[in-house]
Amino acid sequence: RKEVEQDPGPFNVPEGATVAFNCTYSNSASQSFFWYRQDCRKEPKLLMSVYSSGNEDGRFTAQLNRASQYISLLIRDSKLSDSATYLCVVNEVAGTALIFGKGTTLSVSS
Amino acid sequence: EAQVTQNPRYLITVTGKKLTVTCSQNMNHEYMSWYRQDPGLGLRQIYYSMNVEVTDKGDVPEGYKVSRKEKRNFPLILESPSPNQTSLYFCASSFKIPDLGHLNYGYTFGSGTRLTVV
Numbered sequence: 282r283k284e285v286e287q288d289p290g291p292f293n294v295p296e297g298a299t300v301a302f303n304c305t306y307s308n309s310a311s312q313s314f315f316w317y318r319q320d321c322r323k324e325p326k327l328l329m330s331v332y333s334s335g336n337e338d339g340r341f342t343a344q345l346n347r348a349s350q351y352i353s354l355l356i357r358d359s360k361l362s363d364s365a366t367y368l369c370v371v372n373e374v375a376g377t378a379l380i381f382g383k384g385t386t387l388s389v390s391s
Numbered sequence: 392e393a394q395v396t397q398n399p400r401y402l403i404t405v406t407g408k409k410l411t412v413t414c415s416q417n418m419n420h421e422y423m424s425w426y427r428q429d430p431g432l433g434l435r436q437i438y439y440s441m442n443v444e445v446t447d448k449g450d451v452p453e454g455y456k457v458s459r460k461e462k463r464n465f466p467l468i469l470e471s472p473s474p475n476q477t478s479l480y481f482c483a484s485s486f487k488i489p490d491l492g493h494l495n496y497g498y499t500f501g502s503g504t505r506l507t508v509v
Contacts, residue, residue: 324500383433
């Protein structure tokens with residue numbers, strides 16, 4: 282069974298902090314990578330895709346390291362509203378399902 | 392509004408009483424899928440469908456059935472529910488599974504169905 286592994290946390294940080302999450306995947310043939318955000322008992326929502334060249338969306342930066350098979354998410358200047366569970370997601374082979382990590386919980390406090 | 396609609400949002404039922412959770416999407420997505428989410432286990436895929444009349448098992452299909460007679464609908468059927476099927480269920484859809492050159496495609500999820508089987 283191919284796996285996607287994440288540190289479950291929780292990560293407890295103050296407002297304004299920078300926090301980084303890492304995720305590893307076991308299948309070197311994996312093709313597409315995503316970070317999803319899930320608020321308590323709600324549906325997961327796509328946060329951003331992850332490209333080999335790295336990509337940034339406001340305070341969020343995602344990186345992919347294919348050689349080491351890990352994905353990272355960096356959140357700068359954390360806000361209270363960033364408190365959620367962040368899911369690392371991998372598509373192993375085109376045309377098949379997305380594989381979800383179990384999630385990393387972030388709690389931002391004032 | 393583009394969305395995936397699941398019904399019901401909450402359901403409490405008794406062991407053995409057949410039930411159906413409906414899922415409908417209005418985005419003309421080819422791919423639809425059902426997941427269950429349990430504490431400590433994350434999201435696990437139950438069944439998926441690549442297109443009309445094409446369905447396949449995911450990681451945890453036992454005790455579930457699905458059908459895909461129309462592109463927009465993908466109901467989840469529990470013929471004889473048991474307490475171990477108590478869970479939070481999500482339906483999801485996508486234009487296509489991400490492949491090379493389409494890296495920005497992901498899932499759109501429904502709001503979830505919290506099922507309790509007693």
